[in-house]
Amino acid sequence: MTQLEAAKQGKITDEMAAVAAGEGVSRETVLAEVASGRMVIPRNPAHAGCRAVGVGRAVKTKINANLGRSPTNSGEADELRKLECALGHGADFVMDLSVGGDIAAIRKRMLDASPAPLGTVPVYETLSLLDGDVPSMAPEFLIGVIRRQAEEGVDFMTLHAGLLSAHVDKAMNRRMGIVSRGGSIMAEWMKKNGRENPLYERWDEVMDILAAHDVTVSLGDGLRPGCLADASDAAQFAELDVLGELVDRCRRRGVQVMVEGPGHIPFNEIRMNMERETEVCRGAPFYVLGPVVTDIAPGYDHIVASIGATAAATYGASLLCYVTPAEHLGLPDLEEVRQGVVAFKIAAHAGDVARGLPGARDPDDRMSAARAAFDWDRQFECAIDPDGARRRWLRTRPADEGECHDDDHCSMCGKAFCAVRTSRRIKNLLDGKE
């Protein structure tokens, strides 16, 4: 039974109970959210040791880290180190997006190593097994890969089932065309073979597999815009309408479903995109990549995307796929994975505060209390990156002044010009203590 099927029957599963406990919400809330499809708990029973993590607006915004080798870069050992790094810095989900070579082996190692739910894009393995020959891909073969990955314990899968043949033509006059790897594969297959999307045509068969293993489907947005000029266009929204239809079919079949979203989107269009997805897909959790709010900052796209992701989390997204500083330039290394995760932890948290999620501001309040008290240890405990913050502070910590070493100021202003110290003196004065 999937989490959705259980919830529809009013049954609180161990996974729902764990989500409720971890998030500080009631089990009844989790039950109702899962039953309505507004929350998913991507967890394949075959993935041993996997945590239950809820994705939806009733709980904290989550982040995903994309990992995986490319044909020209990185290997299994590197990717396992990146997995450890991403989880260590707070990634809630990971995806193995490896292409080329022995993908099954690397995925197996990552599933064994990851207590976080792990996702894949099955068409990558499918095409890797066919040496990149898109037109030769038989629908049965693709569905067979989906089945095998489900049996192996993959927790969620990106399936580009809503990209139809007619949509492809709409995308061809774009500046960047199709920039989704999976979307471009499906599009080329359709146009080369003169056929409709095989995942769309055989969606019932696909859902049977997903339901049997409680794999959560993440409906891929094959036509997400790849530059600001292509944002919010007819191609993007035509596909979205089909995703809304597939959400309904998944819910009826008891398959947990979330929906992927853009992409490159100017800052002022993010709210509209979130609200439109929420409406068209009837509250299915929205899983966004970025959004990237300018095209011109390669090397800093973790910053560019954390700007968009904060707005997305504020206005409707539930899961944020990180973007690293390597985006648009190459496969990220270990340090870039770390930077991507930290930037997206910031975005998820800032979004939760902005949308008024109960308790979201508590860590900020603890931090400001520690700041007002010059309690540096407590400040670092409250920090998103405690070790990094402490190292930076120690590097320019004020030297001893006279006989005593005081930490009631920092090197930014020095002791005599510290506003927090001055403010404390004023308060004492007004309280009659000075």
Next chain:
Amino acid sequence: MTQLEAAKQGKITDEMAAVAAGEGVSRETVLAEVASGRMVIPRNPAHAGCRAVGVGRAVKTKINANLGRSPTNSGEADELRKLECALGHGADFVMDLSVGGDIAAIRKRMLDASPAPLGTVPVYETLSLLDGDVPSMAPEFLIGVIRRQAEEGVDFMTLHAGLLSAHVDKAMNRRMGIVSRGGSIMAEWMKKNGRENPLYERWDEVMDILAAHDVTVSLGDGLRPGCLADASDAAQFAELDVLGELVDRCRRRGVQVMVEGPGHIPFNEIRMNMERETEVCRGAPFYVLGPVVTDIAPGYDHIVASIGATAAATYGASLLCYVTPAEHLGLPDLEEVRQGVVAFKIAAHAGDVARGLPGARDPDDRMSAARAAFDWDRQFECAIDPDGARRRWLRTRPADEGECHDDDHCSMCGKAFCAVRTSRRIKNLLDGKE
């Protein structure tokens, strides 16, 4: 004659003409904006070689880099290197916020070295000359420092003239109290001496000095919130109302004026803050510090603040003061200055695109055209940090495959899985070329 006085008389100055040419707007537009007070051109004629830079909603959003030594860190040579670095990466304005020691010498060197308009907070030098003894500061002495700095060529000055004695009490029950260095100094002076803000009381005298040298005043927000819990409170808005009154007085006197703003503000309150300032201060250019949208990310506050700054630029700000990764931990070093400038160039640009400033998206469109064509050289030319992007790309550039070296893909996806390559094949197919 100040730029404002000239504009009121319908005179297009060389500075207005330079701003118009650089921004691609008409001289008449600049004239009307300066005359109305919605644009300022901070430039003291005594600052030899200083560029004319317009600040206002009719032109591109600008960024400022705060520099300057503290009593416990850095010196003149370091700060001059940081100045060069900030300007080299695109800072439009710089401020020398040095405290302690021989501030006049370092300011003189920075004025000589900076083609960008330079600002100060005169109360810092004043208090440094008094060895930090706040209560002993005579109003005449502070005004004397303002006069000398104006004569030396300082282009704009932060003056905390709107913070009144009654406001201080409102701020004392805050979690963080007063976190503005200048604000805390003025507050302590008022409360220790039982007197009203001397800058407010002698504002006519101050304006005479500013008008004589066309120094632009930047009305300091001494009560900007220092944590999310203190945001948008009665203290902050009580001071803002006085800033609105001072804007009117400046405009009547012919003194160019902009208004400083928060601070630590949750993402969802930024728009309201921008709109309220615009209304209360009747369109005076808004100069924001951040805003910082979460308190818990020391070490990454350049990212945290670029998120808030993008929203601020979208909804009303005209000048963004950068925040560096060292914020809340210490004085920034050279690399941290660079990171702060780049993060804020991103925010300013993303905001200009979002608010629909004519032509703002052109660099993004050039970038996406270069991406679609795999023209890496042109991509780096379009990038906010060309050298950094090129170095990163070269580090994992795909190795030669077979006999030829192709650059029509990158190490992220490799050649067979590159969506842009696939998309191109689909287009050729649909166009009948394949």
